[in-house]
């Protein structure tokens with residue numbers, strides 16, 4: 001069963017890789033063709049492949065859990081699988097209500113990279129867990145952590161695009177900003193984007209033409225914010241559930257274990273992000289930078305703190 | 319952010335006062351400066367900076383070993399870094415979370431938080447009492463708005479509007495010269511949630527500090543058949559807060575009946591179970607099980623299983639044939655196969671002339687080389703336990719009162735007993751014993767017996783009355799946060815007046831923060847005026 005799980009996950013990596021190429025072809029097509037293209041064939045292929053990949057990925061994860069006889073997120077390999085699955089699945093589900101195919105390259109790339117590292121550097125055989133991990137808090141604390149990480153990841157993609165979009169739109173006079181194909185959610189969008197009705201001259205650079213097809217920086221920012229808000233609540237739950245578990249397992253709710261410390265730091269950075277967003281007079285670029293710093297800390301917590309800094313969490317094994 | 323204006327527009331709800339009322343030249347007196355400082359401290363910008371600063375100052379604690387958590391690692395670090403270590407120690411790097419600079423940052427943050435949240439709480443309470451504010455004169459600055467006409471008479475339109483707004487909205491209806499204005503607002507819970515969240519953080523800090531002051535924690539290592547008593551003097555180590563009162567220490571005794579562990583074939587631990595008998599202060603006796611993740615609660619104290627190992631029962635007779643030592647000896651596991659080390663101190667042997675000391679290695683499942691010498695342990699359970707002892711004679715140095723490490727022998731003043739091979743070279747004497755064995759010591763110095771192998775469990779007893787309260791405040795913070803982020807706070811304004819051919823309704827909606835559903839909500843409200851003969855003014859009518 002363990003081998004089948006491994007094969008399925010490998011299959012998912014391959015499928016995601018092809019999906020990523022399809023999304024990339026779609027994006028570069030945006031740069032070449034006229035603004036309003038009715039059909040985005042490559043993007044549709046990318047979507048279909050992503051669904052296929054998610055299917056393989058999920059099946060692999062479920063089999064892994066069955067092989068180990070427990071929930072499949074007890075070590076770094078499995079945690080990677082879980083949060084990458086949440087990221088791709090989240091992307092696909094959001095796509096059902098609004099067009100975010102422009103994030104496809106990012107999300108599939110992330111999935112490929114995470115699974116690659118998981119597979120070649122973090123792999124461990126499916127097995128039970130140590131008594132100290134054998135608790136229903138493993139189910140709650142770690143699954144919420146993985147889900148939040150997945151959602152933060154999608155948001156980070158949107159934040160990066162937002163920063164690119166901002167750079168790009170500085171080259172285009174405001175009056176020329178074209179209609180976006182991405183869905184513009186939110187009440188404020190109407191006002192923001194209503195001044196872009198007149199048929200614009202297409203931007204001259206390639207990136208400019210691509211970005212001109214995507215939602216505006218404000219819209220991307222709002223999208224990232226919504227995801228970050230959800231993930232932040234999840235992260236809060238992660239920290240709280242972790243403290244409850246630590247109280248039962250280690251005899252104290254909080255002990256400044258390196259992982260605890262980093263989780264708090266991540267939480268503080270995202271809390272600062274929410275405050276930045278509530279502070280008047282700051283450009284939305286700053287919001288994106290704060291969110292990205294939070295995301296970098298999140299990755300560091302997982303890939304650096306787990307591996308290189310000894311602490312109570314280390315015994316979860318790679 | 320001392321002033322809170324319940325208006326969705328960020329320009330109005332912000333910390334403008336702090337920014338605009340900075341110091342204005344020398345006229346500012348002490349009170350002026352104080353007030354200015356307070357404004358700064360309670361501004362959003364400073365709160366934000368303090369949040370980030372707290373994140374930054376918390377980090378060194380994850381890079382350097384911390385004394386409260388791991389004093390041995392700190393000592394080790396100081397030894398390997400004799401140049402940098404003392405400097406780092408001076409600036410508090412080995413006790414970051416107790417350092418003045420760390421405390422300063424979080425205290426400032428919480429002062430800022432209180433200064434920020436308390437006035438907001440009053441303002442919010444007032445806003446809840448007074449209800450929604452007046453309808454703005456001009457709707458055109460609101461992106462979400464509509465204008466529509468209905469054939470219904472004015473009064474019917476007003477009734478329809480009020481009923482569609484329903485109970486969810488607090489509203490105020492004014493009628494001025496035939497122009498009816500309705501101001502409605504919902505989602506006060508968003509702000510309530512935000513306030514609850516922030517105040518719960520303060521609560522969390524306060525109960526944590528209180529817990530630190532009154533708590534106690536004791537550690538005891540108990541061998542099967544032995545007991546630990548919950549009293550400060552009985553523990554191997556005991557720490558308590560500054561306000562600790564020994565009256566809060568529940569009297570009880572725990573006797574370890576049996577310790578069981580299970581391992582997989584690959585020697586991965588699978589189960590640790592301490593079966594204990596608990597005797598309470600009132601004499602009530604019960605049995606219980608302590609496992610990892612399931613501590614034993616005795617009153618409000620909790621008993622945790624934090625470690626385990628082997629304790630061979632050893633008897634030493636000296637040269638005169640008298641029993642100089644008898645009892646279980648703790649051996650500390652060194653690896654996953656429970657290869658363990660321990661020492662046996664026999665100060666009473668030969669009336670101290672000389673004293674005997676043994677340093678030993680215990681192999682629960684011995685791995686042997688071809689010639690029978692023991693190489694190591696292959697499994698943590700005692701399938702073929704072997705104890706190897708080295709003998710030392712001389713002065714154990716116990717009389718000078720210096721603290722002794724329980725698991726390594728201080729060899730100063732001791733001489734190691736040697737053995738000689740056939741070719742004449744010397745090597746340390748090794749005594750090999752399996753359970754039940756007795757081995758003679760060389761030169762008629764006596765004998766040592768390894769009668770049985772018992773287990774020991776390390777138990778942590780902890781009492782911290784703040785823990786349930788932490789749970790309460792954490793839960794409040796969590797719920798408050800969710801409300802604060804996801805509850806939409808919306809205001810809807812309607813101006814309904816008699817027009818040329820029926821009744822004209824102007825509507826506008828505004829949300830606090832980010833609210834993707836606002837347009838839909840306005841559509842729902844305007845839907846009350848009959849079929850859609852609306853001009854969706856929201857789009858491009860300017």
Ligand code: HEM
Pocket residue numbers: 271274275278319359360361362363365369427430431432434435512516519799802803831
């Ligand atoms: C331990 C320190 C603090 C933490 C962890 C924290 C956390 C948060 C979080 C997570 C939010 C998001 C909820 C929301 O957007 O409604 C928030 C909002 C807010 N915080 Fe804090 N906060 C802290 C201190 C402060 C301080 C010192 C102030 C005052 C200067 C403050 C003022 C606010 C305000 C006004 C909002 C609402 C923003 C909005 O209107 O959206 N907070 N805080």
